[in-house]
Amino acid sequence: MSKEQSASLCMFGDQELGGVQRERSHGVVGKPRLKAVNRQQLMLRTVDVEKLVEEDHAVRAMWELVGRLDLGPYYEDIEAVEGGAGRAALDPRLLISLWIYAYSQAVGSAREVSRRCEYDPPYQWLTGMEVINHHTLSDFRVKHKEALDGLFVEVLGVLSAEGLVSLKRTTNDGTKVKANAGVDTFRREEKIRAHLELAREQVEAMGDPRSEETTARGSRAKERAVRERKEKLELAVVELEKLRETKTSKEEKRKARVSMTDPEARIMKQSDGGFAPSYNVQITTDESKGVIVAVGVSQSGSDYGELVEAEERVERNMGRASDQMLVDGGFVSRENILAMAAKGVDLIGPWSDGAEQSAGQMNRRGVDPTFYPEAFSYDEVNDTYRCPQGKVLKYEGKEERIGRTNYRYRAKSSDCVECPWKDKCCPQSAKRGRTIVRGQDAPEITAFIEKMQSEQAKEIYRKRGCVAEFPNAWIKSKLGLRQFRLRGLVKVQMEALWVCLTHNIQQWIRLCWRPKLVRCGG
Numbered sequence: 001m002s003k004e005q006s007a008s009l010c011m012f013g014d015q016e017l018g019g020v021q022r023e024r025s026h027g028v029v030g031k032p033r034l035k036a037v038n039r040q041q042l043m044l045r046t047v048d049v050e051k052l053v054e055e056d057h058a059v060r061a062m063w064e065l066v067g068r069l070d071l072g073p074y075y076e077d078i079e080a081v082e083g084g085a086g087r088a089a090l091d092p093r094l095l096i097s098l099w100i101y102a103y104s105q106a107v108g109s110a111r112e113v114s115r116r117c118e119y120d121p122p123y124q125w126l127t128g129m130e131v132i133n134h135h136t137l138s139d140f141r142v143k144h145k146e147a148l149d150g151l152f153v154e155v156l157g158v159l160s161a162e163g164l165v166s167l168k169r170t171t172n173d174g175t176k177v178k179a180n181a182g183v184d185t186f187r188r189e190e191k192i193r194a195h196l197e198l199a200r201e202q203v204e205a206m207g208d209p210r211s212e213e214t215t216a217r218g219s220r221a222k223e224r225a226v227r228e229r230k231e232k233l234e235l236a237v238v239e240l241e242k243l244r245e246t247k248t249s250k251e252e253k254r255k256a257r258v259s260m261t262d263p264e265a266r267i268m269k270q271s272d273g274g275f276a277p278s279y280n281v282q283i284t285t286d287e288s289k290g291v292i293v294a295v296g297v298s299q300s301g302s303d304y305g306e307l308v309e310a311e312e313r314v315e316r317n318m319g320r321a322s323d324q325m326l327v328d329g330g331f332v333s334r335e336n337i338l339a340m341a342a343k344g345v346d347l348i349g350p351w352s353d354g355a356e357q358s359a360g361q362m363n364r365r366g367v368d369p370t371f372y373p374e375a376f377s378y379d380e381v382n383d384t385y386r387c388p389q390g391k392v393l394k395y396e397g398k399e400e401r402i403g404r405t406n407y408r409y410r411a412k413s414s415d416c417v418e419c420p421w422k423d424k425c426c427p428q429s430a431k432r433g434r435t436i437v438r439g440q441d442a443p444e445i446t447a448f449i450e451k452m453q454s455e456q457a458k459e460i461y462r463k464r465g466c467v468a469e470f471p472n473a474w475i476k477s478k479l480g481l482r483q484f485r486l487r488g489l490v491k492v493q494m495e496a497l498w499v500c501l502t503h504n505i506q507q508w509i510r511l512c513w514r515p516k517l518v519r520c521g522g
Contacts, residue, residue: 052121059122061513063097069154073147095140097126103502106480110138142491152501153317159291162512169287170322171468172310174303178483179265179277186257239263262487268301281496282306284314287467291507295500297493303330308339321345326464334403334445341444348461351452368424376436385436391415393436403442410435475499
């Protein structure tokens, strides 16, 4: 028998070897004696917890950084004190470090974190081989909103002191993250109110949970589930009214729907072209080292109204405004240009002159391109317009808008009615003359338009993509935030903050902690 055949037989155990008998070198005939695998045994083993992870492991850096922060707000509601009765509380430093490390591994489930504490060395190193209940982890994640906000700001302070934040140039970008709700949970008012009435009846019918033939824990869990469902349906009714206020027609108001599991989620368009219940996560990033300096969550599917609030978050977190902010076209509007100018922020973003929009409107009205507004000549001396057929349009009035004044000019109705080109110039105006609107922008808008036509501004804008979109890609692909695990706007904001906090700490580990460890010979 060849060596290859012998090795092949050893792979299959006694059953495959069957009755193969061989004479060994020492003269004994018999089957090979193999060591059996015993998976039923219990073992006691000495574990050096400190050596579970290497000296340069990221979990050590997270533990170190959290230990440098002021965690006072987290300790305020701990009732157990030294010398008094009661079970000792878990250290908030431990729970914070656990969640940061978990998110760095794309783990957002409290049950999964608890399970990994049983076998995964970095989790075991953090907990000292203790297993933490998933209820404790879940409650801690959403319990301290203001403390978490303060923690995020304090970490920014550490990064700023290390030279990782400058605010000389920031970017703001939005990304849609799916909500923890299915499309099939969206209902109209009739269905929501029917479910709400049923939930109220269930609450009233519960009576004394101690009288039921269940355990005390089961009774409390059932009661809590019914009450939470009732509260969620009541919130759905409120959110439905808020959604209706954004609709214009009666038919849209009637068809408005919200989710019964996460009423604050909204249907939004995704990057793949589809639609799903989502939240709009707004991330502001400092260009110098890619640190996230502000994060917010919105129910709006559009980025248009998010820029001002994003800059205000930067000011609250960092104590001052950005010197310059880069945004894509979804944020650029006259209103936002004026707001950024008032704050002293140099806004950089693409500007559209509205020519395509104007052409689209003309086309929908049936106007021939020969009679588009560009074909009308303006006489600045007499403040009049002249049409391609030589008719005069006189000043009629003006309309004040944000950052722009529109001056309206109209031709005589008799000139247009008798004109042989009426069907191509103003086909929808049966009895009135053709109008032209001349817009005059505010000085801030004019300055912005001129700036964005310069090569310098265009060159700066080309840097936006790699800075603004990297954190969005990172938190989705590396930190796993493609769909929220929590529900409700407040809790979703906290989960987004946890993830962005993790991203910033990873930047600190990469740029500061590990290089320092190498210099010190660690």
